[in-house]
Amino acid sequence: AQSVTQLDSQVPVFEEAPVELRCNYSSSVSVYLFWYVQYPNQGLQLLLKYLSGSTLVKGINGFEAEFNKSQTSFHLRKPSVHISDTAEYFCAVSGSNTGFQKLVFGTGTRLLVSP
């Protein structure tokens, strides 16, 4: 079975500063990794995904993530955040043995961007 750990429940940061949201996963089989964002009273929106190939994945809104198999990590980064990036961010994993559509989510990281 797969599992995901998001090490930080909340990350405060100033506008235009860089940010890294950490995600570690556990799996005994090949995995597919995702980052989703959730704004208040909305559903989830996919930021980026890693399926295979290049370990550096670029997503929407200037976000990127790096898949590190040896450290079983998939940290999300943005070089300069905006107030509008304030939201909840979820790391998720699916596995080749459980089906691509069955996502296992981490507990989420609330990104708080202040001026």
Added chain:
Amino acid sequence: KAGVTQTPRYLIKTRGQQVTLSCSPISGHRSVSWYQQTPGQGLQFLFEYFSETQRNKGNFPGRFSGRQFSNSRSEMNVSTLELGDSALYLCASSLGPGIGNEQYFGPGTRLTVT
């Protein structure tokens, strides 16, 4: 193209009642998955449907059930509601179960059980 729609958006029910939530996927999408989101348990997978067949099921009691119709629309039902069933129920649709088919989430149905 319209996104995933979920009805109703808000619902208040009493313990012991049953409830049916509806999800209409994006046109052309044939896979629908359901998730429960609560402050305590986070986001948890409920079930996945493709071509009217349940392909995957999460670790929930039998009170939780679902189905998919021939037009890919899906419903989930919770019987004998408990206070702990209060949650945001999210539906996601995709083209199919294959690798690389992105899931698009609806805004959710917020269920409150009193």
